[in-house]
Amino acid sequence: MLNTIRLLVQCQNKQYVLEQIRCASQVLPQLSAEKYNVKRKDFATVQSSDVNFFKTILGNERVLTDDNDVTPFNIDWIKNCRGQSKVVLKPKSTQEVSQILSYCNEKKLAVCPQGGNTGLVGGSVPVFDEVVLNLMLMNNIVSLDEISGALICEAGCVLENVDNYVRERNLIMPLDLGAKGTCQVGGNVSTNAGGLRLLRYGNLHGSILGVEAVKADGIIIDCLKTLKKDNTGYHLKHLFIGSEGTLGVVTKVAIHCPVLPKAVTVGFFGVENFENILQLYKSAKSSLGEILSAFEMADRDAISSTVKNLNLPNPISDYPFYVLVETHGSDEGHDGEKLNRFLSKEMESGLILDGTVTSEPGKMQTIWNLRENIAGAGLRHGYVFKYDVSLPQKHYYELVPKIKQRLGDKAIVVCGYGHIGDGNIHINVTVPEYTREVAGLLEPYVFEEVSALQGSISAEHGVGFRKPHYIHYSKDRSALQLMHQLKTLMDPNGILNPYKVLPEEC
Incomplete structure (x- = not known):
């Protein structure tokens, strides 16, 4: 029999959870330039005359220069990268952005565009003293x-x-x-x-x-x-x-924007091994067809991290792997029946060990909270190396046990989770603190293994600051040369987000 969800999430407000994670440690990370041994390019430095010009465009309140005000914009949310910017600009219109970039280009001032700063590869924070162009006030x-x-x-x-x-x-x-x-x-x-x-x-x-x-x-x-x-x-x-x-x-x-689905149903269930997850995915595509909207997986360590570190409830028992299935459709009764029939069938087959199905918004959010907060939960107990890669589905989970064996007792936790449907796995490696020894064991090893399996070193988080010197594992020389040519054509002075995406040589 399928279980109903017995527990409600104790912290359903995801913004609160995110803020909890952000405040887990107040220690400033090491400067990116020092940590990764990066040399500053030949850009101009911001002068008082530049700040005064920015104020003529934006006014005093939208030009930040006080260290306490600027510091949060220099640090990424996982506290891995830290820049040295002295000024943050907050435009409210495209015309203001145009004026700012025209001036910076003429003066050869480097610029770091910034949005919500939720990235994992350091792409949205400065490396040196780039002008931070934060677009948060362009919100209409x-x-x-x-x-x-x-x-x-x-x-x-x-x-x-x-x-x-x-x-x-x-x-x-x-x-x-x-x-x-x-x-x-x-x-x-x-x-x-x-x-x-x-x-x-x-x-x-x-x-x-x-x-x-x-x-x-x-x-x-x-x-x-x-x-x-x-x-x-x-x-x-x-x-x-x-x-x-x-x-x-x-x-x-x-x-x-597609039409809002009239019916949303979520299933969450425990699975014995990864091979069974692949069989389950194949069955879900056949049984659920057009209503299948998400097929997510997480291993035991990933789910345990959110349960323990963020005090979130797990609606089913402890299992080696978990799968989250969501359907979007137009008929709640029809869709719920299809999902229940699918789960009943696969529980009988043994692919699913235990599971629950719900269409109640609060209970669905309880389940999604477990999955969505994995990325931040590991930050509570150390430094986290995060890898966002895509792999052929038959090789999807192979890298996790390899990394565990390679690091041994140097790692607190190595876990894998992500989107089975598109081959995107996220691998989190939690260690007591950042060390060059562990970094050297992981990189470029992880990217070499991904390349050997015909995968991509970046599935959905971009290349940013962390991966330009590894991009050749996914892009050949001709593609990189064309990318450099486009960059030279569109930004000949190289002021836009320097040190990001493109390697220095190709």
């Missing part, structure tokens, strides 16, 4: 066509706020992330974020109808069409999607 929803589902919003809109807005109008954002209460749409587009429901709604770049972006020289590129079909010339919007602010700063986004 411009328009929504409720017939076509075409939404236009500014880059600083928080994903969850936009999702709530369109839900009130019977639509849904195609992207859903654990960090949706903090991350911003511009950052999502700039990193081509993947998310939890890619299985149903596809890659983000497929949902983007158009973008507005500002080049390094301040020129505004208007590709903000809302048409589903616009086959005129080059698809310029794709230059900015996933370029992580190195080719231009995304200021507005047009995105297609």
Whole structure:
């Protein structure tokens, strides 16, 4: 018999959980330049005359120069990277962004575009003294066509706020992330974020109808069409999607929002081994078909981390692996029956050891909290090396036991979790503290293993600051040369997000 959920989450407010994680340690991380031995490029340094110019555009309140005010913008949320910026700018319009970039390009001042700063590869914080261009005040929803589902919003809109807005109008954002209460749409587009429901709604770049972006020289590129079909010339919007602010700063986004599902059901169940998870996924695609929106997995250590460190309840017993299945459809009775039938069948087959199914919003959130908070839970007890890679599904989990064996007692926890449907696994390695010894055991070993299995070293979090010198494991020399040529063409002075994405030589 299927169990019903007996426990409610003790902390359903994800923003509170995130803030709890952020405040877990007040110790400042080591400067990125020192930690990773990076040499500063030949950019100008910010002078008082530059600050005064920025104030003529933004006013005093939107130009931050006090160390206490600037410090939070220098540090990524997992406290791995720390920059040395002396000034943070908060524009409210595309025109202000244009003026700022035009000036910085002329003066050769490096710029670090920044959204919600929820990334895991250091792409949204400075390395040295780059000017931080934070878009949080560009947070207006411009328009929504409720017939076509075409939404236009500014880059600083928080994903969850936009999702709530369109839900009130019977639509849904195609992207859903654990960090949706903090991350911003511009950052999502700039990193081509993947998310939890890619299985149903596809890659983000497929949902983007158009973008507005500002080049390094301040020129505004208007590709903000809302048409589903616009086959005129080059698809310029794709230059900015996933370029992580190195080719231009995304200021507005047009995105297609699907119809809000009338019925949502979540199943959570325990599985004996990873081979059974693959069989279960194959069965789910066949049994659930078009209503399958998410198929997530997590091993015992990943779920135990959220249960213990964040005091979240697990609605079923302890198992080696867990699978979370979500369906989106139009008929609750029909969809629930299909999911219950699927689970009953696979419990009889032995692929599922125990499980629960629910359509109650609070209980569904209880289950999703376990999955969505894995990324932050490990931060409570040490330093976490985080790897976001994609692999052929038959090799999906192979790297986790290899890393455990390689590190031995040097690691507190090595766990794997992620999106089975698109082959994206997240591997967290928790150690007491960062050491070059452990870093040397992990890198480039992890990326060599991924490359040998024909995978990608970055599945959905981008390359950022942490991975440029490993990008050759996923991109060949000809592709890297073309990327360098595009960068030179669009940002000849190299002021946009330097030290990120591209290696120095290829």
